[in-house]
Amino acid sequence: MSRILTPVSIAEHALREIGATYWHETGAEAPKLKIALARLDMVLDEIAGTEHLNHLIPIQLSYPLVAEQAEYDLQSTVTPDVWMVRRATLIVSGVEQELTLYRRIEWDALGDRLTREGRPEGLYIEQSAAGTMRPYPIPDDDYTLSLTVQQAPIDATESDGRLPHNWPVAWQRYLALATAYDCGRGPIAQLPGDELRRLRDDRDDAKFRLLARSRKENVARPRHVAYRDF
Numbered sequence: 001m002s003r004i005l006t007p008v009s010i011a012e013h014a015l016r017e018i019g020a021t022y023w024h025e026t027g028a029e030a031p032k033l034k035i036a037l038a039r040l041d042m043v044l045d046e047i048a049g050t051e052h053l054n055h056l057i058p059i060q061l062s063y064p065l066v067a068e069q070a071e072y073d074l075q076s077t078v079t080p081d082v083w084m085v086r087r088a089t090l091i092v093s094g095v096e097q098e099l100t101l102y103r104r105i106e107w108d109a110l111g112d113r114l115t116r117e118g119r120p121e122g123l124y125i126e127q128s129a130a131g132t133m134r135p136y137p138i139p140d141d142d143y144t145l146s147l148t149v150q151q152a153p154i155d156a157t158e159s160d161g162r163l164p165h166n167w168p169v170a171w172q173r174y175l176a177l178a179t180a181y182d183c184g185r186g187p188i189a190q191l192p193g194d195e196l197r198r199l200r201d202d203r204d205d206a207k208f209r210l211l212a213r214s215r216k217e218n219v220a221r222p223r224h225v226a227y228r229d230f
Contacts, residue, residue: 003169004164004165004169004172005165005169005172006161006162006163006164006165007037007040007041007154007156007157007161007162007163007165008033008037008160008161008162010040010156010165010172010175010176010179011033011036011037011040011156011161011179012033012036013176013180014036014039014040014176014177014179014180014183015032015033015036015180015183015188017176017177017180017184017199018180018183018184018188018189018191018195018199019189020032020183020188020189032188033161034157035183035187035188036179036183036188037156037157037160037161038156038157039179039182039183039187040156040161040175040178040179041155041156041157042182043175043178043179043182044153044154044156044165044167044175045152045153047207048083048150048152048153049083051211052086052150053150055166055167055168056083056150056151056152056153056166057086057148057149057150057151058149058151060146060147060148061078061146061147061148061149062091062144062145062146062147063077063078063144063145063146063147064142064143064144064145065120065135065139065142065143065144065145066139066142067139067140067141067142068117068138068139068140069138069139070114070134070135070138071132071133071134072132072133072134072135073131073132073133074125074131074132074133075131078149081131081151081152082131082147082149082150082151082152083149083150083151083152084149084150085101085123085125085133085147085148085149085150086148086149086150087101087147087148088101088123088145088146088147088148089145089146090119090120090143090144090145090146091143091144091145091146092119092143096146099120099121099122099123099145100121100122100123101122101123101124101125102122102123102124102136104124106124107124107134107136110136112137113134113136115138116136116137116138117137117138117139117140118137118138118140119137119139119140119141119143120135120136120137120139120143121136121137122135122136123135123136123145124136153165153166153167154166168214170210170214171210171214173206174203174206174207174210177199177202177203177206178203178207180199180203181196181199181200181203184196184199
């Protein structure tokens with residue numbers, strides 16, 4: 001079975017990639033390691049915030065709606081933090097009813113969104129730190145939502161990078177390469193252009209293959225991906 005690395009181990013691999021530490025050393029220097037962990041955390045945040053990743057989507061969450069309550073702070077009431085809501089349903093008498101996830105322009109077009117009460121038909125969720133959720137209409141009774149969410153990645157810097165990450169092992173090489181590229185552009189080293197291009201190409205190639213294949217759901221059927229001339 002493949003070894004699951006801690007964030008600090010991934011950061012150390014990244015530092016070896018750019019020659020900031022070497023194979024015979026027992027560990028990286030603390031200041032360099034701190035910077036590498038911070039860059040790894042940024043890499044995790046960026047890809048989790050821009051891609052649909054099934055490994056960050058847990059089983060549906062139940063969330064209560066309270067009569068006459070118009071706003072809900074998702075980030076303070078759901079653990080782990082919710083970055084994106086992919087699907088929402090209202091559970092009525094044990095049956096799920098699909099809710100509309102409004103875009104901002106659609107939400108603003110609802111002239112009675114601040115006053116109308118009734119059984120919710122949709123949700124507007126702000127892309128903000130609080131992740132404020134607003135149902136429409138405002139609930140006229142207590143209801144239960146079922147949410148399919150993409151959660152936030154771990155904080156790679158927490159506990160000095162020694163907590164387990166929540167990513168498949170197939171992503172570990174990409175994370176090391178992406179962190180190495182970031183660190184080699186100035187934060188730790190200033191690599192020559194050809195070395196940076198090599199790292200960038202290796203990083204991008206790994207990401208392409210992972211997004212094409214690794215993020216698919218684990219079902220027994222052929223994986224169809226776009227053609228690429230390697």
